[in-house]
Structure formats: structure tokens, C-alpha cells
Amino acid sequence: MRVIIAFLALIAAPLASPTLAQSSMPPAPYAYTQLDDPVLEAEATALMETLRCLKCQSQSIADSDAPMAGDMRHQVRSRLLAGESPDQVRDWLTQRYGDYVSYEPTVSATTWPLFAIPVLLLLIVGAVLLRRLGRRSSDSEMGA
Structure with a gap:
């Protein structure tokens, strides 16, 4: 049993040392x-x-x-x-x-949708609102 534990310790030591070394490094100046x-x-x-x-x-x-x-x-x-x-x-x-x-x-080839999509959504919302407000005003003129 002791031989197995010693063998596992020998195998685990090199695997654990890079992570231990990274945390013990001093910060950059x-x-x-x-x-x-x-x-x-x-x-x-x-x-x-x-x-x-x-x-x-x-x-x-x-x-x-x-x-x-x-x-x-x-x-x-x-x-x-x-x-x-x-x-x-x-x-x-x-x-x-x-x-x-x-x-x-x-703005680049990868980021242009981040800028274009909000503008496009605002235009769509504006068009829908104008259309609905236009219908309401024409409906109220017909009813009067």
C-alpha cells in the first residue's frame, strides 16, 4: 500500500507543480x-x-x-x-x-452588427408607430 501511495505522489508532483508555480510568481513590476x-x-x-x-x-x-x-x-x-x-x-x-x-x-468586420442592429430596430419601431398612429388619425376622421 505504501508503495502505491509513493508511486502516486511521484506521478502527481510534476502535474501539480505548474499550477503551484503560477500562483507563487511575483506580480509584474x-x-x-x-x-x-x-x-x-x-x-x-x-x-x-x-x-x-x-x-x-x-x-x-x-x-x-x-x-x-x-x-x-x-x-x-x-x-x-x-x-x-x-x-x-x-x-x-x-x-x-x-x-x-x-x-x-x-467598427470592424466583426463588430458592425453591434452598431447596425440597434439602429435597424429603432427604424422598425418608428415605422410601426407611424403606421399605427396614421391609422388612428384616419379612423378618427372617418368616425367624426
């Missing part, structure tokens, strides 16, 4: 540290408030405590520190994580 330049930090904060945490999905990376949000904050701060503009950083994150990362999506 700029995940929780602000930049020294107040102008750059203001740009970073403004940008981080418009980017979605992919793990939390309902919080911006500025508000989230998820490790992935910390990594994204580090990327934003280090890229701004390297001289990239906020738009370049947003484009890089969008290319890496997809359109979903941004709270301000752009």
Missing part, C-alpha cells in the same frame, strides 16, 4: 506601482479605465485585482514609458486579446 511621471500615469490610468479585465469581465483593469489585470496594467505602463501613445497601446492589446478587451469598440 508596474502591476501595482505607479509611474514617476504624473502625466504618463494619468494617461495610463485613463487608458486602463477603458480596458476590460478578461478574467473579471465586468471590471476595468484599473479596478480589478486579478493577476491578469495586473499583467495588463504592467503592459500599459511599460509601453507608455517606452514612448508608445495610448492609441498604440490600445491597438496592441486589441490585437493580442481581441475587440472584447476594449470598452470602446471600433
Whole structure:
């Protein structure tokens, strides 16, 4: 019995170590540290408030405590520190994580229905209302 337990422990140790190693890694340097330049930090904060945490999905990376949000904050701060503009950083994150990362999506081949369908629905509702109101006014004129 002891041999079986020792054998299972030997097999399970390598399988468990990647998950244990991931949680014990220190956060990225700029995940929780602000930049020294107040102008750059203001740009970073403004940008981080418009980017979605992919793990939390309902919080911006500025508000989230998820490790992935910390990594994204580090990327934003280090890229701004390297001289990239906020738009370049947003484009890089969008290319890496997809359109979903941004709270301000752009019109593209995949997102155009998000912009077109509400407009189409409003036009249909407006047409139905005009038609019904037109009938009521013509019915009231006939009855009078």
C-alpha cells in the first residue's frame, strides 16, 4: 500500500507543480506601482479605465485585482514609458486579446452588427408607430 501511495505522489508532483508555480510568481513590476511621471500615469490610468479585465469581465483593469489585470496594467505602463501613445497601446492589446478587451469598440468586420442592429430596430419601431398612429388619425376622421 505504501508503495502505491509513493508511486502516486511521484506521478502527481510534476502535474501539480505548474499550477503551484503560477500562483507563487511575483506580480509584474508596474502591476501595482505607479509611474514617476504624473502625466504618463494619468494617461495610463485613463487608458486602463477603458480596458476590460478578461478574467473579471465586468471590471476595468484599473479596478480589478486579478493577476491578469495586473499583467495588463504592467503592459500599459511599460509601453507608455517606452514612448508608445495610448492609441498604440490600445491597438496592441486589441490585437493580442481581441475587440472584447476594449470598452470602446471600433467598427470592424466583426463588430458592425453591434452598431447596425440597434439602429435597424429603432427604424422598425418608428415605422410601426407611424403606421399605427396614421391609422388612428384616419379612423378618427372617418368616425367624426
